[in-house]
Amino acid sequence: METVMLNEITQTLSDAERDKLFEELYITAFPVVARFVRKMNGSLDDASDLFQDALVIYYEKSNDADFTLYTSPEAYILGITKHLWMRKYTHDHKKVSLDMIEASITIPNDYTPEVDSLQLLKLLATTGEKCMELLQAFYYEKISMKLLAGKFGFGTERSATVQKYKCIEKIRNTIKEKSISYEDFIE
Amino acid sequence: MRTSLNEIALTEKYLQGQLSPEERLVFEARLLTSPLLRCNVSVQQKVYTLTKLYHRRKIKQQALNVQHKLFHESQHAEWKEEIVKLFK
Incomplete structure:
Protein backbone atom coordinates (compact mmCIF):
# COMPACT_ATOMS: atom_id res chain seq x y z
CA MET A 1 0.00 0.00 0.00
CA TYR A 111 28.99 10.64 -12.38
CA THR A 112 32.63 9.71 -11.77
CA PRO A 113 33.24 11.04 -8.26
CA GLU A 114 36.55 12.29 -6.96
CA VAL A 115 38.58 10.13 -4.64
CA ASP A 116 37.80 12.21 -1.54
CA SER A 117 34.08 11.86 -2.19
CA LEU A 118 34.37 8.10 -2.42
CA GLN A 119 36.30 7.97 0.85
CA LEU A 120 33.73 10.16 2.58
CA LEU A 121 30.87 8.16 1.15
CA LYS A 122 32.38 4.97 2.49
CA LEU A 123 32.65 6.51 5.93
CA LEU A 124 29.14 7.97 5.83
CA ALA A 125 27.60 4.70 4.72
CA THR A 126 28.64 3.28 8.08
CA THR A 127 28.65 6.16 10.57
CA GLY A 128 25.85 8.24 9.09
CA GLU A 129 23.64 5.65 7.44
CA LYS A 130 20.33 6.73 8.92
CA CYS A 131 20.94 10.36 7.98
CA MET A 132 22.09 9.47 4.47
CA GLU A 133 18.95 7.37 3.99
CA LEU A 134 16.76 10.22 5.16
CA LEU A 135 18.48 12.83 3.02
CA GLN A 136 18.47 10.73 -0.14
CA ALA A 137 14.80 9.86 0.38
CA PHE A 138 13.93 13.53 0.69
CA TYR A 139 16.15 15.08 -1.99
CA TYR A 140 16.40 12.34 -4.58
CA GLU A 141 13.41 10.08 -4.13
CA LYS A 142 11.42 13.23 -3.50
CA ILE A 143 9.41 11.69 -0.71
CA SER A 144 7.29 14.33 0.99
CA MET A 145 8.03 15.41 4.57
CA LYS A 146 4.76 13.90 5.69
CA LEU A 147 5.57 10.45 4.31
CA LEU A 148 9.15 10.77 5.44
CA ALA A 149 7.91 11.37 8.99
CA GLY A 150 5.96 8.11 8.80
CA LYS A 151 8.71 6.12 7.14
CA PHE A 152 11.43 7.15 9.59
CA GLY A 153 9.22 7.18 12.65
CA PHE A 154 8.99 10.90 13.45
CA GLY A 155 5.77 12.04 14.99
CA THR A 156 5.16 15.08 12.87
CA GLU A 157 6.24 16.74 9.66
CA ARG A 158 7.80 19.42 11.78
CA SER A 159 10.06 17.01 13.65
CA ALA A 160 11.01 15.33 10.37
CA THR A 161 12.03 18.74 9.02
CA VAL A 162 14.10 19.48 12.10
CA GLN A 163 15.68 16.04 11.81
CA LYS A 164 16.56 16.70 8.17
CA TYR A 165 18.51 19.82 9.17
CA LYS A 166 20.13 18.00 12.08
CA CYS A 167 21.25 15.36 9.61
CA ILE A 168 22.75 17.97 7.30
CA GLU A 169 24.59 19.39 10.31
CA LYS A 170 25.84 15.98 11.39
CA ILE A 171 27.09 15.03 7.93
CA ARG A 172 28.58 18.50 7.48
CA ASN A 173 30.53 18.13 10.71
CA THR A 174 31.76 14.69 9.73
CA ILE A 175 33.00 16.07 6.42
CA LYS A 176 34.72 18.94 8.20
CA GLU A 177 36.53 16.62 10.61
CA LYS A 178 37.65 14.42 7.78
CA SER A 179 38.61 17.26 5.50
CA ILE A 180 41.43 18.25 7.81
CA SER A 181 43.30 15.42 6.17
CA TYR A 182 42.18 16.47 2.69
CA GLU A 183 43.13 20.11 2.87
CA ASP A 184 42.61 20.66 -0.80
CA PHE A 185 38.96 19.83 -0.79
CA ILE A 186 37.50 23.21 0.04
CA GLU A 187 38.08 25.28 -3.05
CA MET B 1 14.81 25.51 15.88
CA ARG B 2 18.33 26.05 17.13
CA THR B 3 20.22 28.97 15.55
CA SER B 4 22.65 26.61 13.85
CA LEU B 5 19.75 24.71 12.26
CA ASN B 6 18.11 27.92 11.07
CA GLU B 7 21.41 28.82 9.49
CA ILE B 8 21.43 25.49 7.68
CA ALA B 9 17.86 26.05 6.46
CA LEU B 10 18.85 29.49 5.20
CA THR B 11 21.95 28.11 3.49
CA GLU B 12 19.80 25.50 1.78
CA LYS B 13 17.55 28.19 0.39
CA TYR B 14 20.59 30.16 -0.75
CA LEU B 15 22.11 27.16 -2.52
CA GLN B 16 18.79 26.30 -4.17
CA GLY B 17 18.27 29.87 -5.32
CA GLN B 18 15.15 30.30 -3.19
CA LEU B 19 16.07 33.52 -1.38
CA SER B 20 14.45 36.78 -2.36
CA PRO B 21 16.84 39.31 -3.95
CA GLU B 22 17.05 41.22 -0.64
CA GLU B 23 17.68 38.11 1.46
CA ARG B 24 20.28 37.05 -1.04
CA LEU B 25 22.13 40.34 -0.78
CA VAL B 26 22.18 40.16 2.99
CA PHE B 27 23.39 36.57 2.88
CA GLU B 28 26.12 37.36 0.39
CA ALA B 29 27.28 40.30 2.46
CA ARG B 30 27.62 37.96 5.42
CA LEU B 31 29.53 35.52 3.23
CA LEU B 32 32.07 38.22 2.49
CA THR B 33 32.75 38.89 6.14
CA SER B 34 32.45 35.43 7.65
CA PRO B 35 35.01 32.76 6.75
CA LEU B 36 33.10 30.30 8.93
CA LEU B 37 29.89 30.84 6.99
CA ARG B 38 31.80 30.49 3.72
CA CYS B 39 33.22 27.21 4.89
CA ASN B 40 29.82 25.96 6.09
CA VAL B 41 28.13 26.82 2.82
CA SER B 42 30.81 25.06 0.84
CA VAL B 43 30.63 21.95 3.01
CA GLN B 44 26.83 21.94 2.94
CA GLN B 45 27.03 21.87 -0.85
CA LYS B 46 29.26 18.85 -0.44
CA VAL B 47 26.59 17.19 1.73
CA TYR B 48 24.12 17.43 -1.18
CA THR B 49 26.70 16.09 -3.61
CA LEU B 50 27.42 13.12 -1.37
CA THR B 51 23.70 12.50 -0.91
CA LYS B 52 23.35 12.28 -4.67
CA LEU B 53 26.20 9.79 -4.88
CA TYR B 54 24.69 7.79 -2.04
CA HIS B 55 21.37 7.72 -3.89
CA ARG B 56 23.00 6.60 -7.13
CA ARG B 57 24.85 3.86 -5.35
CA LYS B 58 21.58 2.64 -3.89
CA ILE B 59 19.92 2.55 -7.31
CA LYS B 60 22.93 0.72 -8.76
CA GLN B 61 22.73 -1.85 -5.97
CA GLN B 62 19.08 -2.36 -6.86
CA ALA B 63 20.04 -3.00 -10.49
CA LEU B 64 22.66 -5.51 -9.35
CA ASN B 65 20.06 -7.31 -7.27
CA VAL B 66 17.76 -7.50 -10.28
CA GLN B 67 20.55 -9.15 -12.28
CA HIS B 68 21.17 -11.71 -9.53
CA LYS B 69 17.48 -12.50 -9.40
CA LEU B 70 17.10 -12.91 -13.17
CA PHE B 71 20.25 -15.06 -13.41
CA HIS B 72 18.75 -17.47 -10.90
CA GLU B 73 15.24 -17.76 -12.29
CA SER B 74 14.65 -20.82 -14.46
CA GLN B 75 12.31 -19.01 -16.85
CA HIS B 76 15.21 -16.77 -17.85
CA ALA B 77 17.76 -19.58 -18.26
CA GLU B 78 17.84 -19.28 -22.04
CA TRP B 79 18.31 -15.53 -21.88
CA LYS B 80 21.14 -15.96 -19.37
CA GLU B 81 22.79 -18.68 -21.48
CA GLU B 82 22.78 -16.41 -24.51
CA ILE B 83 24.69 -13.79 -22.54
CA VAL B 84 27.09 -16.10 -20.72
CA LYS B 85 28.15 -17.93 -23.87
CA LEU B 86 29.25 -14.64 -25.47
CA PHE B 87 32.10 -14.53 -22.99
CA LYS B 88 33.22 -18.16 -23.28
Missing part, protein backbone atom coordinates in the same frame (compact mmCIF):
# COMPACT_ATOMS: atom_id res chain seq x y z
CA GLU A 2 2.69 2.43 1.02
CA THR A 3 4.55 2.22 -2.30
CA VAL A 4 1.42 3.09 -4.26
CA MET A 5 0.81 6.12 -2.09
CA LEU A 6 4.40 7.27 -2.39
CA ASN A 7 4.22 7.08 -6.11
CA GLU A 8 1.02 9.06 -6.41
CA ILE A 9 2.49 11.86 -4.42
CA THR A 10 6.05 12.00 -5.63
CA GLN A 11 5.80 10.84 -9.21
CA THR A 12 9.10 9.04 -8.94
CA LEU A 13 9.05 5.26 -9.01
CA SER A 14 8.62 3.11 -5.96
CA ASP A 15 11.16 0.36 -5.29
CA ALA A 16 8.81 -2.25 -6.73
CA GLU A 17 8.14 -0.24 -9.88
CA ARG A 18 11.84 0.39 -10.34
CA ASP A 19 12.50 -3.33 -9.94
CA LYS A 20 9.99 -4.01 -12.70
CA LEU A 21 11.49 -1.38 -15.00
CA PHE A 22 15.00 -2.73 -14.43
CA GLU A 23 13.86 -6.31 -15.06
CA GLU A 24 12.31 -5.36 -18.37
CA LEU A 25 15.39 -3.45 -19.44
CA TYR A 26 17.68 -6.30 -18.38
CA ILE A 27 15.75 -8.72 -20.57
CA THR A 28 15.66 -6.49 -23.64
CA ALA A 29 18.79 -4.34 -23.39
CA PHE A 30 21.41 -6.35 -21.52
CA PRO A 31 22.05 -8.87 -24.35
CA VAL A 32 22.77 -5.97 -26.72
CA VAL A 33 25.09 -4.29 -24.22
CA ALA A 34 26.83 -7.60 -23.49
CA ARG A 35 27.52 -8.10 -27.22
CA PHE A 36 29.03 -4.62 -27.44
CA VAL A 37 31.26 -5.21 -24.40
CA ARG A 38 32.33 -8.59 -25.79
CA LYS A 39 33.27 -6.96 -29.07
CA MET A 40 35.46 -4.54 -27.14
CA ASN A 41 37.14 -7.52 -25.44
CA GLY A 42 35.48 -6.79 -22.09
CA SER A 43 34.35 -9.42 -19.59
CA LEU A 44 30.90 -10.35 -18.32
CA ASP A 45 31.75 -8.43 -15.13
CA ASP A 46 32.56 -5.33 -17.20
CA ALA A 47 29.26 -5.73 -19.03
CA SER A 48 27.29 -6.05 -15.78
CA ASP A 49 29.01 -3.13 -14.11
CA LEU A 50 28.59 -0.81 -17.09
CA PHE A 51 25.00 -1.88 -17.64
CA GLN A 52 24.10 -1.12 -14.02
CA ASP A 53 25.68 2.33 -14.34
CA ALA A 54 23.80 2.84 -17.59
CA LEU A 55 20.52 1.94 -15.86
CA VAL A 56 21.23 4.47 -13.09
CA ILE A 57 21.94 7.20 -15.63
CA TYR A 58 18.96 6.29 -17.79
CA TYR A 59 16.69 6.28 -14.74
CA GLU A 60 18.02 9.63 -13.60
CA LYS A 61 17.55 11.18 -17.02
CA SER A 62 14.07 9.77 -17.45
CA ASN A 63 13.03 11.49 -14.21
CA ASP A 64 14.07 14.81 -15.64
CA ALA A 65 11.06 16.74 -16.91
CA ASP A 66 13.08 18.09 -19.86
CA PHE A 67 14.17 14.67 -21.05
CA THR A 68 12.89 13.43 -24.43
CA LEU A 69 13.80 10.00 -25.68
CA TYR A 70 14.40 10.10 -29.43
CA THR A 71 15.07 6.40 -29.75
CA SER A 72 14.18 3.15 -27.98
CA PRO A 73 15.25 2.77 -24.34
CA GLU A 74 17.44 -0.16 -25.42
CA ALA A 75 19.29 1.90 -28.03
CA TYR A 76 19.67 4.74 -25.57
CA ILE A 77 21.09 2.47 -22.89
CA LEU A 78 23.54 1.00 -25.40
CA GLY A 79 24.58 4.56 -26.22
CA ILE A 80 25.17 5.38 -22.54
CA THR A 81 27.22 2.18 -22.20
CA LYS A 82 29.42 3.17 -25.14
CA HIS A 83 30.14 6.53 -23.52
CA LEU A 84 30.88 4.87 -20.19
CA TRP A 85 33.20 2.43 -21.95
CA MET A 86 35.11 5.24 -23.62
CA ARG A 87 35.37 7.10 -20.34
CA LYS A 88 36.61 4.07 -18.43
CA TYR A 89 38.98 2.63 -21.01
CA THR A 90 40.50 5.62 -22.73
CA HIS A 91 43.68 3.60 -23.19
CA ASP A 92 41.75 1.28 -25.47
CA HIS A 93 42.63 1.87 -29.09
CA LYS A 94 39.63 0.19 -30.58
CA LYS A 95 37.39 2.95 -31.76
CA VAL A 96 33.82 2.98 -30.55
CA SER A 97 31.44 3.93 -33.34
CA LEU A 98 28.58 6.22 -32.40
CA ASP A 99 25.56 7.06 -34.50
CA MET A 100 24.06 10.52 -34.40
CA ILE A 101 21.72 9.92 -31.51
CA GLU A 102 24.41 8.14 -29.52
CA ALA A 103 26.83 11.00 -30.13
CA SER A 104 24.33 13.41 -28.59
CA ILE A 105 24.10 11.46 -25.32
CA THR A 106 25.86 12.99 -22.35
CA ILE A 107 26.95 11.36 -19.12
CA PRO A 108 26.52 13.57 -16.01
CA ASN A 109 29.85 15.26 -15.25
CA ASP A 110 29.64 14.31 -11.62
Whole structure:
Protein backbone atom coordinates (compact mmCIF):
# COMPACT_ATOMS: atom_id res chain seq x y z
CA MET A 1 0.00 0.00 0.00
CA GLU A 2 2.69 2.43 1.02
CA THR A 3 4.55 2.22 -2.30
CA VAL A 4 1.42 3.09 -4.26
CA MET A 5 0.81 6.12 -2.09
CA LEU A 6 4.40 7.27 -2.39
CA ASN A 7 4.22 7.08 -6.11
CA GLU A 8 1.02 9.06 -6.41
CA ILE A 9 2.49 11.86 -4.42
CA THR A 10 6.05 12.00 -5.63
CA GLN A 11 5.80 10.84 -9.21
CA THR A 12 9.10 9.04 -8.94
CA LEU A 13 9.05 5.26 -9.01
CA SER A 14 8.62 3.11 -5.96
CA ASP A 15 11.16 0.36 -5.29
CA ALA A 16 8.81 -2.25 -6.73
CA GLU A 17 8.14 -0.24 -9.88
CA ARG A 18 11.84 0.39 -10.34
CA ASP A 19 12.50 -3.33 -9.94
CA LYS A 20 9.99 -4.01 -12.70
CA LEU A 21 11.49 -1.38 -15.00
CA PHE A 22 15.00 -2.73 -14.43
CA GLU A 23 13.86 -6.31 -15.06
CA GLU A 24 12.31 -5.36 -18.37
CA LEU A 25 15.39 -3.45 -19.44
CA TYR A 26 17.68 -6.30 -18.38
CA ILE A 27 15.75 -8.72 -20.57
CA THR A 28 15.66 -6.49 -23.64
CA ALA A 29 18.79 -4.34 -23.39
CA PHE A 30 21.41 -6.35 -21.52
CA PRO A 31 22.05 -8.87 -24.35
CA VAL A 32 22.77 -5.97 -26.72
CA VAL A 33 25.09 -4.29 -24.22
CA ALA A 34 26.83 -7.60 -23.49
CA ARG A 35 27.52 -8.10 -27.22
CA PHE A 36 29.03 -4.62 -27.44
CA VAL A 37 31.26 -5.21 -24.40
CA ARG A 38 32.33 -8.59 -25.79
CA LYS A 39 33.27 -6.96 -29.07
CA MET A 40 35.46 -4.54 -27.14
CA ASN A 41 37.14 -7.52 -25.44
CA GLY A 42 35.48 -6.79 -22.09
CA SER A 43 34.35 -9.42 -19.59
CA LEU A 44 30.90 -10.35 -18.32
CA ASP A 45 31.75 -8.43 -15.13
CA ASP A 46 32.56 -5.33 -17.20
CA ALA A 47 29.26 -5.73 -19.03
CA SER A 48 27.29 -6.05 -15.78
CA ASP A 49 29.01 -3.13 -14.11
CA LEU A 50 28.59 -0.81 -17.09
CA PHE A 51 25.00 -1.88 -17.64
CA GLN A 52 24.10 -1.12 -14.02
CA ASP A 53 25.68 2.33 -14.34
CA ALA A 54 23.80 2.84 -17.59
CA LEU A 55 20.52 1.94 -15.86
CA VAL A 56 21.23 4.47 -13.09
CA ILE A 57 21.94 7.20 -15.63
CA TYR A 58 18.96 6.29 -17.79
CA TYR A 59 16.69 6.28 -14.74
CA GLU A 60 18.02 9.63 -13.60
CA LYS A 61 17.55 11.18 -17.02
CA SER A 62 14.07 9.77 -17.45
CA ASN A 63 13.03 11.49 -14.21
CA ASP A 64 14.07 14.81 -15.64
CA ALA A 65 11.06 16.74 -16.91
CA ASP A 66 13.08 18.09 -19.86
CA PHE A 67 14.17 14.67 -21.05
CA THR A 68 12.89 13.43 -24.43
CA LEU A 69 13.80 10.00 -25.68
CA TYR A 70 14.40 10.10 -29.43
CA THR A 71 15.07 6.40 -29.75
CA SER A 72 14.18 3.15 -27.98
CA PRO A 73 15.25 2.77 -24.34
CA GLU A 74 17.44 -0.16 -25.42
CA ALA A 75 19.29 1.90 -28.03
CA TYR A 76 19.67 4.74 -25.57
CA ILE A 77 21.09 2.47 -22.89
CA LEU A 78 23.54 1.00 -25.40
CA GLY A 79 24.58 4.56 -26.22
CA ILE A 80 25.17 5.38 -22.54
CA THR A 81 27.22 2.18 -22.20
CA LYS A 82 29.42 3.17 -25.14
CA HIS A 83 30.14 6.53 -23.52
CA LEU A 84 30.88 4.87 -20.19
CA TRP A 85 33.20 2.43 -21.95
CA MET A 86 35.11 5.24 -23.62
CA ARG A 87 35.37 7.10 -20.34
CA LYS A 88 36.61 4.07 -18.43
CA TYR A 89 38.98 2.63 -21.01
CA THR A 90 40.50 5.62 -22.73
CA HIS A 91 43.68 3.60 -23.19
CA ASP A 92 41.75 1.28 -25.47
CA HIS A 93 42.63 1.87 -29.09
CA LYS A 94 39.63 0.19 -30.58
CA LYS A 95 37.39 2.95 -31.76
CA VAL A 96 33.82 2.98 -30.55
CA SER A 97 31.44 3.93 -33.34
CA LEU A 98 28.58 6.22 -32.40
CA ASP A 99 25.56 7.06 -34.50
CA MET A 100 24.06 10.52 -34.40
CA ILE A 101 21.72 9.92 -31.51
CA GLU A 102 24.41 8.14 -29.52
CA ALA A 103 26.83 11.00 -30.13
CA SER A 104 24.33 13.41 -28.59
CA ILE A 105 24.10 11.46 -25.32
CA THR A 106 25.86 12.99 -22.35
CA ILE A 107 26.95 11.36 -19.12
CA PRO A 108 26.52 13.57 -16.01
CA ASN A 109 29.85 15.26 -15.25
CA ASP A 110 29.64 14.31 -11.62
CA TYR A 111 28.99 10.64 -12.38
CA THR A 112 32.63 9.71 -11.77
CA PRO A 113 33.24 11.04 -8.26
CA GLU A 114 36.55 12.29 -6.96
CA VAL A 115 38.58 10.13 -4.64
CA ASP A 116 37.80 12.21 -1.54
CA SER A 117 34.08 11.86 -2.19
CA LEU A 118 34.37 8.10 -2.42
CA GLN A 119 36.30 7.97 0.85
CA LEU A 120 33.73 10.16 2.58
CA LEU A 121 30.87 8.16 1.15
CA LYS A 122 32.38 4.97 2.49
CA LEU A 123 32.65 6.51 5.93
CA LEU A 124 29.14 7.97 5.83
CA ALA A 125 27.60 4.70 4.72
CA THR A 126 28.64 3.28 8.08
CA THR A 127 28.65 6.16 10.57
CA GLY A 128 25.85 8.24 9.09
CA GLU A 129 23.64 5.65 7.44
CA LYS A 130 20.33 6.73 8.92
CA CYS A 131 20.94 10.36 7.98
CA MET A 132 22.09 9.47 4.47
CA GLU A 133 18.95 7.37 3.99
CA LEU A 134 16.76 10.22 5.16
CA LEU A 135 18.48 12.83 3.02
CA GLN A 136 18.47 10.73 -0.14
CA ALA A 137 14.80 9.86 0.38
CA PHE A 138 13.93 13.53 0.69
CA TYR A 139 16.15 15.08 -1.99
CA TYR A 140 16.40 12.34 -4.58
CA GLU A 141 13.41 10.08 -4.13
CA LYS A 142 11.42 13.23 -3.50
CA ILE A 143 9.41 11.69 -0.71
CA SER A 144 7.29 14.33 0.99
CA MET A 145 8.03 15.41 4.57
CA LYS A 146 4.76 13.90 5.69
CA LEU A 147 5.57 10.45 4.31
CA LEU A 148 9.15 10.77 5.44
CA ALA A 149 7.91 11.37 8.99
CA GLY A 150 5.96 8.11 8.80
CA LYS A 151 8.71 6.12 7.14
CA PHE A 152 11.43 7.15 9.59
CA GLY A 153 9.22 7.18 12.65
CA PHE A 154 8.99 10.90 13.45
CA GLY A 155 5.77 12.04 14.99
CA THR A 156 5.16 15.08 12.87
CA GLU A 157 6.24 16.74 9.66
CA ARG A 158 7.80 19.42 11.78
CA SER A 159 10.06 17.01 13.65
CA ALA A 160 11.01 15.33 10.37
CA THR A 161 12.03 18.74 9.02
CA VAL A 162 14.10 19.48 12.10
CA GLN A 163 15.68 16.04 11.81
CA LYS A 164 16.56 16.70 8.17
CA TYR A 165 18.51 19.82 9.17
CA LYS A 166 20.13 18.00 12.08
CA CYS A 167 21.25 15.36 9.61
CA ILE A 168 22.75 17.97 7.30
CA GLU A 169 24.59 19.39 10.31
CA LYS A 170 25.84 15.98 11.39
CA ILE A 171 27.09 15.03 7.93
CA ARG A 172 28.58 18.50 7.48
CA ASN A 173 30.53 18.13 10.71
CA THR A 174 31.76 14.69 9.73
CA ILE A 175 33.00 16.07 6.42
CA LYS A 176 34.72 18.94 8.20
CA GLU A 177 36.53 16.62 10.61
CA LYS A 178 37.65 14.42 7.78
CA SER A 179 38.61 17.26 5.50
CA ILE A 180 41.43 18.25 7.81
CA SER A 181 43.30 15.42 6.17
CA TYR A 182 42.18 16.47 2.69
CA GLU A 183 43.13 20.11 2.87
CA ASP A 184 42.61 20.66 -0.80
CA PHE A 185 38.96 19.83 -0.79
CA ILE A 186 37.50 23.21 0.04
CA GLU A 187 38.08 25.28 -3.05
CA MET B 1 14.81 25.51 15.88
CA ARG B 2 18.33 26.05 17.13
CA THR B 3 20.22 28.97 15.55
CA SER B 4 22.65 26.61 13.85
CA LEU B 5 19.75 24.71 12.26
CA ASN B 6 18.11 27.92 11.07
CA GLU B 7 21.41 28.82 9.49
CA ILE B 8 21.43 25.49 7.68
CA ALA B 9 17.86 26.05 6.46
CA LEU B 10 18.85 29.49 5.20
CA THR B 11 21.95 28.11 3.49
CA GLU B 12 19.80 25.50 1.78
CA LYS B 13 17.55 28.19 0.39
CA TYR B 14 20.59 30.16 -0.75
CA LEU B 15 22.11 27.16 -2.52
CA GLN B 16 18.79 26.30 -4.17
CA GLY B 17 18.27 29.87 -5.32
CA GLN B 18 15.15 30.30 -3.19
CA LEU B 19 16.07 33.52 -1.38
CA SER B 20 14.45 36.78 -2.36
CA PRO B 21 16.84 39.31 -3.95
CA GLU B 22 17.05 41.22 -0.64
CA GLU B 23 17.68 38.11 1.46
CA ARG B 24 20.28 37.05 -1.04
CA LEU B 25 22.13 40.34 -0.78
CA VAL B 26 22.18 40.16 2.99
CA PHE B 27 23.39 36.57 2.88
CA GLU B 28 26.12 37.36 0.39
CA ALA B 29 27.28 40.30 2.46
CA ARG B 30 27.62 37.96 5.42
CA LEU B 31 29.53 35.52 3.23
CA LEU B 32 32.07 38.22 2.49
CA THR B 33 32.75 38.89 6.14
CA SER B 34 32.45 35.43 7.65
CA PRO B 35 35.01 32.76 6.75
CA LEU B 36 33.10 30.30 8.93
CA LEU B 37 29.89 30.84 6.99
CA ARG B 38 31.80 30.49 3.72
CA CYS B 39 33.22 27.21 4.89
CA ASN B 40 29.82 25.96 6.09
CA VAL B 41 28.13 26.82 2.82
CA SER B 42 30.81 25.06 0.84
CA VAL B 43 30.63 21.95 3.01
CA GLN B 44 26.83 21.94 2.94
CA GLN B 45 27.03 21.87 -0.85
CA LYS B 46 29.26 18.85 -0.44
CA VAL B 47 26.59 17.19 1.73
CA TYR B 48 24.12 17.43 -1.18
CA THR B 49 26.70 16.09 -3.61
CA LEU B 50 27.42 13.12 -1.37
CA THR B 51 23.70 12.50 -0.91
CA LYS B 52 23.35 12.28 -4.67
CA LEU B 53 26.20 9.79 -4.88
CA TYR B 54 24.69 7.79 -2.04
CA HIS B 55 21.37 7.72 -3.89
CA ARG B 56 23.00 6.60 -7.13
CA ARG B 57 24.85 3.86 -5.35
CA LYS B 58 21.58 2.64 -3.89
CA ILE B 59 19.92 2.55 -7.31
CA LYS B 60 22.93 0.72 -8.76
CA GLN B 61 22.73 -1.85 -5.97
CA GLN B 62 19.08 -2.36 -6.86
CA ALA B 63 20.04 -3.00 -10.49
CA LEU B 64 22.66 -5.51 -9.35
CA ASN B 65 20.06 -7.31 -7.27
CA VAL B 66 17.76 -7.50 -10.28
CA GLN B 67 20.55 -9.15 -12.28
CA HIS B 68 21.17 -11.71 -9.53
CA LYS B 69 17.48 -12.50 -9.40
CA LEU B 70 17.10 -12.91 -13.17
CA PHE B 71 20.25 -15.06 -13.41
CA HIS B 72 18.75 -17.47 -10.90
CA GLU B 73 15.24 -17.76 -12.29
CA SER B 74 14.65 -20.82 -14.46
CA GLN B 75 12.31 -19.01 -16.85
CA HIS B 76 15.21 -16.77 -17.85
CA ALA B 77 17.76 -19.58 -18.26
CA GLU B 78 17.84 -19.28 -22.04
CA TRP B 79 18.31 -15.53 -21.88
CA LYS B 80 21.14 -15.96 -19.37
CA GLU B 81 22.79 -18.68 -21.48
CA GLU B 82 22.78 -16.41 -24.51
CA ILE B 83 24.69 -13.79 -22.54
CA VAL B 84 27.09 -16.10 -20.72
CA LYS B 85 28.15 -17.93 -23.87
CA LEU B 86 29.25 -14.64 -25.47
CA PHE B 87 32.10 -14.53 -22.99
CA LYS B 88 33.22 -18.16 -23.28
